[in-house]
Amino acid sequence: MINQLSWKVGGQQGEGIESTGEVFSIALNRLGYYLYGYRHFSSRIKGGHTNNKIRVSTTQVRSISDDLDILVAFDQETIDVNFAELRDGGIVIADSKFKPTIPNDTNVTLYSVPFTELAAELGTSLMKNMVAIGTTSAILDLDPSQYHEVVNEIYGRKGQQIVEKNMEAIKKGAEYIKEELGFNREDLFLEKADEQKRMFMIGNDAIALGALAGGLRFMAAYPITPASEIMEYLIDKLPEFGGAVIQTEDEIAACTMAIGANYAGTRTFTASAGPGLSLMMEAIGLSGITETPLVIVDTQRGGPSTGLPTKQEQSDLMAMIYGTHGEIPKVVMAPSTVQEAFYDTIEAFNIAEEYQCPVIILTDLQLSLGKQTVEPLDYSKIEIRRGKLMEESNLAELENKEYFKRYEITEDGVSPRVVPGMKNGIHHMTGVEHDESGKPSEAAGNRKAQMDKRLRKLMNIKFKTPVHTDTKHENPDLLLVGFNSTRGTIEEAMDRLENDGISVNHAHIRLLHPFPSQEMLPLVQAAKKVVVVENNATGQLANILKMNVGHADKVSSLLKYDGNPFLPHEIHTKCKELL
Secondary structure, three states: EEOOOEEEEEEEEEOOOOHHHHHHHHHHHOOOEEEEEEEOOOOOOOOOOEEEEEEEOOOOOOOOOEEEEEEOOOHHHHHHHHHHHHEEEEEEEEHHHHHHOOOOOOEEEEEEEEEHHHHOOOOOHHHHHHHHHHHHHHHOOOOOHHHHHHHHHHHHHHHHHHHHHHHHHHHHHHHHHHHHOOOOOOOHHHHOOOOOOOOEEEEHHHHHHHHHHHOOOEEOOOOOOOOHHHHHHHHHHHHOOOOOEEEEEOOOHHHHHHHHHHHHOOOEEEEEEEHHHHHHHHHHHHEEEEOOEEEEEEEEOOOOOOOEOOOOOOOHHHHHHHHOOOOOOOOOEEEOOOHHHHHHHHHHHHHHHOEEEEEEEEEEHHHHHOOOEEOOOHHHHHHHOOOOOHHHHHHHOOOOOOOOOOOOOOOOOOEEEOOOOOOOOOOOOOOOOOOOOOEEOOOOOHHHHHHHHHHHHHHHHOOOOOEEEEOOOOOOEEEEEEOHHHHHHHHHHHHHHHHHHOEEEEEEEEEEEEEHHHHHHHHHHHHHOEEEOOOOOOOHHHHHHHHOOOOOOHHHEEEOOOOOOOHHHHHHHHHHHHO
16 A cells, blocks of 8 residues: 555646546545645647646645656547656556557556546546546445535535546446456555544635635736736635625726725725736835835746746746836735645735835746645634724814925834825825825925835844744755745755755745844855756856855756746755755
8 A cells, every 4th residue: 555646647638628627626625635736737728738637645735746646548648758757667548549658668557547538428427537536436446425525515616417427437437447457555545544624725716715714805907927826816706705706907997996995995906917916016116206005926937928827937037026117115925835825815914004115925837736635724723913094183283284204204114094084194296206194295304304204114024933934953065945835845945955965954945024033144154065956047046145145156056947846856865966
C-alpha cells in the first residue's frame, strides 16, 4: 500500500478534463486525504491539450510531485506529452477508442479501457470521464459509492436520473478494470486517511472569502485570467451580505471605482492580472496622493502583453513596487499558501485603512488556481481595524473652522479621515499636490512637508509575519529564498538537500514592500550561500534582496520562466550544482 499518490488526467480542453479532476479530488478530500492540484490549460475555450495533476497524501503536501503514478489519458497526445513523468512501475489508463500506445522497453503498464463505449451504453459518451474515475477508484481500492455525494452535488440540478447514470458509469469503469483486465496490484492501494473534515479550495476562492470576512461590500472588476474566479465567487456570495459586484468596461474604471467607493467609506477592492495592473497604475497614484485606502489583487501570469495568460510566472514584482509614476507609500504582500491568502486579504483591508494607502496582494497563477487542502479557518482571528476614521462626535469641536484638515501633518504620517457627509468634515479632494485642507498648493515648503508626511507611513507599517522562516542551522551551507507558491516546493527540496548532508535554512518573503531588511539581514549574513528561487527571467526578487540587504556576492538566482511551476527535484538538483 502507498501513503502518497500522484495522479493526472489529460485530454483536449472542453471534453470534461476539469470535471474529472474535480470529482476525483473532492471525493478524496472528503475521505480525509490531503491534496494539492495544478491545472495545465490552454488560453482558449475549447481544444488544445489540458491536464490536471493531483497529489494525494495522508499527510500535508504543498507542491506538485516530480513523478506520476497514474496517467489517465483521453487521447494519444496526453500520453506523448506526459509519459516522461511516469515513475518506474507506473500505469497508463487510456480510452481504447484511440488505440493508445506507449513507448517500448519501459516498466510502465498500459490498460486500454473503452471509456467512450461504456459511457455510450448508458446513453451518452459524455460520461466517459466518470468511467475513467471508476477505473481509478478500483486501482486505489476505493469503493465507487464514495463518489455519490460529490456527483449528486455537481449533477443533482439535472435530476436524479443523471446522478444515477453517472454513478453507474463509475461502477462500470471499476468493474471493467477488475473483471475484464484482472487488475490487482496492492502496491497501488491507497492507505486509509484520517477522515478529518478539511476545506479544499483554490487561492482565488480564499481571497474572495477573506474579503467577505474582512468587511468587503463592493467589488469593481473586469474579468481576466487567472483572477476571474475572485469576481465570480463574489458575484454569487456578496449580495447575501448586502454587497454588490460590478463588471466594469475596463481595469481603469474598476480601479477608479474602487477608489471612489473607499472614499465614501465602503470597504472595496478590485482584482486583476499583470495587463490589468498596467492600466491601473495612474489610478494607484491617485490613491497614493489622495491617501484613499485601496486594495488590489494581482494574480501574476506569464507576460509581457498577453504573453502566457494561463501559465505560471512571477514577473510582476518590480512593477508592483515601482510601477507608479512619482513616489507614494505602497504595501505589497505575498501570501504563500491558501490559508495565508485568506488571512492576508483581511489584513490588507486593515492596513489600507490604517495607513490610507494602496495595498497590493500579489499572488501567482499556481497559488491562485492550484487547489489545496486547507485546515479549518479560524474566524476568531479576524479583526477589523479602520485606523483614523473619524466619528461625527469627534468633529463637533471643528464647528467654527472653515475646512477639515484631511491632510494634516502628523508624526506617523497618517492624517484623520472622514467620509462624505460628515458635519464639519468638508475638505478638498484632488489629485494635485495640496495643503492640509486639500486645497491645491505648489508651494515648495508645503510640497516637501506633504511628501515627507506620506512617506513616513512606510516607517510604521506593522505586518505580523513579514518573513516565514525555517531556520534549523546557525550557519547553514545554504539559505533558500522565495515568495508566493514556491514555498512548498522549496520545503520539499530542503528535506532532500538535508538528506544529502547539506545544511539549509529557508526564508519565504511575505511582505515584499516595504522590504523586511531587518528580518532578512541576519539570515543572509549567517548563510554561506543564498539561492533565490523565482519564476521569472531577470531575478527580480534576488535584485530586490541585494538592494535592501547587500551581500550580493553570496546571492545566486534559480530561475524558471517556461510557464511551468518548479518541481522539487529541479531545486534540489540545481542547488547541488550551485554549491
